[in-house]
Amino acid sequence: xxxxxxxxxxxxxxxxxxxxxxxxxxxxxxxxxxxxxxxxxxxxxxxxxxxxxxxxxxxxxxxxxxxxxxxxxxxxxxxxxxxxxxxxxxxxxxxxxxxxxxxxxxxxxxxxxxxxxxxxxxxxxxxx
Numbered sequence: 613x614x615x616x617x618x619x620x621x622x623x624x625x626x627x628x629x630x631x632x633x634x635x636x637x638x639x640x641x642x643x644x645x646x647x648x649x650x651x652x653x654x655x656x657x658x659x660x661x662x663x664x665x666x667x668x669x670x671x672x673x674x675x676x677x678x679x680x681x682x683x684x685x686x687x688x689x690x691x692x693x694x695x696x697x698x699x700x701x702x703x704x705x706x707x708x709x710x711x712x713x714x715x716x717x718x719x720x721x722x723x724x725x726x727x728x729x730x731x732x733x734x735x736x737x738x739x740x
Contacts, residue, residue: 633682639710640678647671650721657728670720677713681706 633640654667684706692699 629679629683633679637678637682640675640682643671643674643678643714646717647674650725653725653729657725657732659724659728663724666720667724670717674710674713674717677710681710 634644650667650671654664659667685703688699688702
């Protein structure tokens with residue numbers, strides 16, 4: 613039974629961290645809004661399961677990068693409360709990881725959602 617309780621506590625800590633990131637990080641809200649829009653479009657476009665899988669993995673990659681960046685920033689602030697060039701590098705590189713993930717997500721989203729979305733929009737626009 614202690615194994616089960618330790619798993620429950622692990623999930624509780626993870627959800628607490630997720631909540632903290634959403635509560636304190638503005639970019640996490642932007643990622644959440646973008647992910648919600650992607651899910652709405654994917655549902656509307658009736659994407660096949662493989663496309664859903666790629667989108668879910670891509671969204672998870674962005675959130676994982678954002679959460680790791682938040683963790684890095686917190687640990688750097690704890691270890692180096694004063695301004696230090698190495699602390700800045702650590703924070704900047706963490707932010708760069710989020711940027712890379714977000715840019716990749718945009719490209720993947722355009723590749724997967726772009727063609728069927730374009731086809732739907734052309735279909736909705738009446739011909740003169």
